[in-house]
Amino acid sequence: MPSLSEMPEVVMEKIFDKLDIRAIFTLRTVSRFLQDFIDDVVPDSKLKVVEVSVYSKYVWVRYTFSDGSLIINTYEKSENGGCKIVTRKKKVFDELDYVEVFSGDLGNILKFQKSAIQYFSLGWSDVINGSKEIEPITDKILEKLEEILKSRKRKLKVKNVRIDALKQNQVLSILPFVDSEYLETIGISNPESPSNEILNIDKIVQLEQWKQGKILYTPEHIVASSTEYFTHFSKGIVSFLSVSVEGVILLKEVSPVLRRQKRFARSCAFLSSSSFDNFQIKYQRFEEKELLSDVLGLPSNQEENDKKEWIVKNSSNTSFLKIILTSSDVYFMRCSN
Structure with missing residues (x-):
């Protein structure tokens, strides 16, 4: 029976493919030949x-x-x-x-x-x-x-x-x-959660x-960034110190100007994205919150606790985007017709 050093390389690779990492590390200490072979082939951990x-x-x-x-x-x-x-x-x-x-x-x-x-x-x-x-x-x-x-x-x-x-x-x-x-x-x-320190990203x-990521979770950090860098995510939670009407609208749909500038991994935001599911923004301040109705129209539902809901349909009419505003959060959710 041939020794390991005499076996064809393809046979050796098949043997190592059956071993776990602990066995590989053990064999690596047996001889200089095995150490060199393992380091050269690099079997999968x-x-x-x-x-x-x-x-x-x-x-x-x-x-x-x-x-x-x-x-x-x-x-x-x-x-x-x-x-x-x-x-x-x-x-x-x-x-x-x-x-x-x-x-x-x-x-x-x-x-x-x-x-x-x-x-x-x-x-x-x-x-x-x-x-x-x-x-x-x-x-x-x-x-x-x-x-x-x-x-x-x-x-x-x-x-x-x-x-x-x-x-x-x-x-x-x-x-x-x-x-x-x-x-x-x-x-x-x-x-350090809970913490009010700002994380620059x-x-x-x-x-x-980041640009190719699909899901994002940073709820425990208050991030310093523009909402334009979050439009490509299909799901996530993020916290801002403050948000604006412009920032919310940008998440709903990327403007043609920014789309032409190719500043995004994907050219569409939540409304037009076929992969979008849900996204939550936590905030401490909402700049000129009252102007949101001027842009989105009258809420489809409004409750006494200042919770408001808007329904925004996309061009395909196969689904719609629900935007929910509370005193501390903005929710975006895709819903099917």
């Missing part, structure tokens, strides 16, 4: 879900693979200043800093990821000391993660991504390195990942 949670004294991660198997590790600072890795079966000690060890392990797994990850999340919080106490740790992890993603030959295929962030550059450590062809949902959470909205 077959990750489906990556969930990372950063706390003040440790990092928790759960990897879920396509066959349903799990790896759950906790990386924490040991008494001698190194790292203690707690798995479901054992404890392992390392002399390196726990952030370095975690980042190295994450990098090794993502290096071999070829198929699409269904869900990737990075969260961080400290309910006792406040999230800003662990922001330096998170920034260090994000710096390492950005290096990992930059080192890949191809962008990471992720369908749904959720990132805890207090600053724009924290999102920019991950989002630009995700394959926009696969990305559907963008979630930007606030580890002027660089984020210029990314191809």
Whole structure:
């Protein structure tokens, strides 16, 4: 029987395709030949879900693979200043800093990821000391993660991504390195929620990942941006400090002038989009709210609590757009005739 080094490459690839990532990592340490072969062929890690949670004294991660198997590790600072890795079966000690060890392990797994990850999340919080106490740790992890993603030959295929962030550059450590062809949902959470701090997203909205996104969730952040950068989403929730009649109308339908300027990933807004479902805007101020009726006409329904509804039909008459205004929200919903 031939040894692994004597087998044809196509046979070797089929063998590695049947192995999980732990077996591949084990074989990688057996010989220099296997290490070089694995690094050259790069077999798929077959990750489906990556969930990372950063706390003040440790990092928790759960990897879920396509066959349903799990790896759950906790990386924490040991008494001698190194790292203690707690798995479901054992404890392992390392002399390196726990952030370095975690980042190295994450990098090794993502290096071999070829198929699409269904869900990737990075969260961080400290309910006792406040999230800003662990922001330096998170920034260090994000710096390492950005290096990992930059080192890949191809962008990471992720369908749904959720990132805890207090600053724009924290999102920019991950989002630009995700394959926009696969990305559907963008979630930007606030580890300090509730908070009235403004999140600037002027660089984020210029990314191809943003322009090609379909679903957006940023309800815990008050974002600093124009509504024109949200017209292409089919579903979502976003919070603004203030909205205007012009901003609401822009979401309803992009003007011909802006359409000609090609400032949007898609040339239509909620009313004309065949993929639109629903979108919610949370606001603290609505500039000249009373003028909305001048543009949309009299509400089709108005309740005593200042809730108003408008029905706007599209040209195809196959569906219509319902716009609901309350004291703190504007809802857009597609309804069928």
